[in-house]
Amino acid sequence: MELIALRKCLADLGAKPVHERLLLRSWLGGRPLNEYVGHPKTDYPRALREALPFLEKLRNGLVRLRKKRPSSDGTCSMGLVYELQDGRMVETVWLPRGTVCVSTQVGCAVGCLFCQTGKGGLERNLQSLEICAQVVDARREGQPCKRVVLMGMGEALHNLPAVLEAIDLLGGPGFFPHKQITLSTVGSVNLFSRLLEQRVRPSVALSLHSLDPKTRSWLLPKAPEDPPLALIEAADDYARSSGWPIQYQWTLIKGVNDREEDLQHLAQALAKRKGILNLIPMNPVEGSPFEAPEDAACVAFVRRLKRAGVYSSIRKSAGSDVKAACGQLRGKLATS
Ligand code: SF4
Known part of the structure; x- marks a missing residue:
């Protein structure tokens, strides 16, 4: 269901703006929708009260948990496969320290060469309530939810209206601190101006992977040019206006973007920026010719970047043993 349709339905049931606000709070908090019934000043109109069981069913049916895949890598991560109302599947990952990683699309059209999700192409966009439903389910299950990262299946730019609506819900009635909502994207200059116009400005993880335009378009075939x-430049301006440092993402691929010239370009481009460079050694992807550099090479790469003034670190993805790490999601029950 689209948010606009839910809002209309509430208005038809006699809800005033205050009722809508309270109901969305309960909805996004994963709490019973009748929690504000009986409050002297804000009690819901009768028609709305009577419709609460229907609305509860509607909320709970947006995503249905089909499979949990606990990781045994010691990080307490959990991969979850959800079925949507049309039978399609998406994946969510519960990460350590109360982070929930949600999907924004079924599949993805960008087709990054190092990513399992991109191999199957795009099936469909998620609606904002479906994106939020992955967080709502985590809350209902009692999972700690301190931070949401929109970093699962999908590219935000290709589903921007729904993604911005979901961010507005999460940072509004969902009560997430805005900095704790992280939008992951291949980025575009225009996107950063759009984000500055939003009521809820998320932090941003920008997928770079190469600073050479040709190599980047090869690695990320359908990313904006x-x-x-x-x-x-645009990301740095956004970081300075929003106050949230950018997380520059760099999947380290042996022989492709871990060379001396890559290091020199990164040092020139990122020193003194308001952000951190996350170097993510590539996770294994079925049928991919790429592989991660050896551990020692990754450590040497990051050490030299730090010496050159780039705030950087190596990020090992949690959940790779259950194929729930960066670039491994594919929204299939069969994955194990
Ligand atoms: S890395 Fe992200 S943008 Fe690229 S194909 Fe995978 S899901 Fe899409």
């Missing part, structure tokens, strides 16, 4: 340096 904005030059990487222009993207970094």
Whole structure:
């Protein structure tokens, strides 16, 4: 269901703005929808009260848990496969320290060469309530939810209206601190201006992977063609206006973007930026010719970047043993 349809339904049931606000609070908090019934000043109109069981059913049916895949890598991560109302599947990952990683699309059209999700193409966009439903389910299950990262299946730019609506819900009635909502994207210069116009400004993880325009378009075939340096400029402006440092994402691939020239370009482009460079050694992807550099090479790479003034770190993805790490999601029950 679209948010606009839910709002109309509430208005038809006699809900005033205050009732809508309270109901969305309960909805996004994963709490019973009747929690504000009986409050002297804000009690719901009768028609709305009577419709609460129907609305509860509607909320709970947006995503249905089909499979849990606990990781045994010691990080307490959990991969979850959800079935949507049309039978399609998406994946969510519960990460350590109360982070929930949600999907924004079924599949993805960008087709990054190092990503399992991109291999199957795009099936459909998620609606904002379906994106939020993954967080709502985590809350209903008692999972700690301190931070949401929109970093699962999908590219936000290709489903921007729904993604922005979901962010507005999460940072509004969902009560997440805005900095604790992280939008992951291949980015575009225009996106950063759009984000500055939003009531809820999320933090951003910008997927760079290469600073050479040709290599980047090869690795991320359907990403916008904005030059990487222009993207970094726009991202840096956003970081300075919003106050949230950018997380520059760099999947480290042996022989592709871990070379001396990559290091030199990164040092020039990212020193003194308001952000951190996350180097993610590539996770294994079925049928991919790429692999991660050896551990020692990754450590040497990051050490030299730090010496060059780039705030950087190596990020090992949690959940790789159950194929729930970065680039491994594919929304299939069969994965194990
Ligand atoms: S890495 Fe992200 S943008 Fe690229 S194909 Fe995978 S899901 Fe899509």
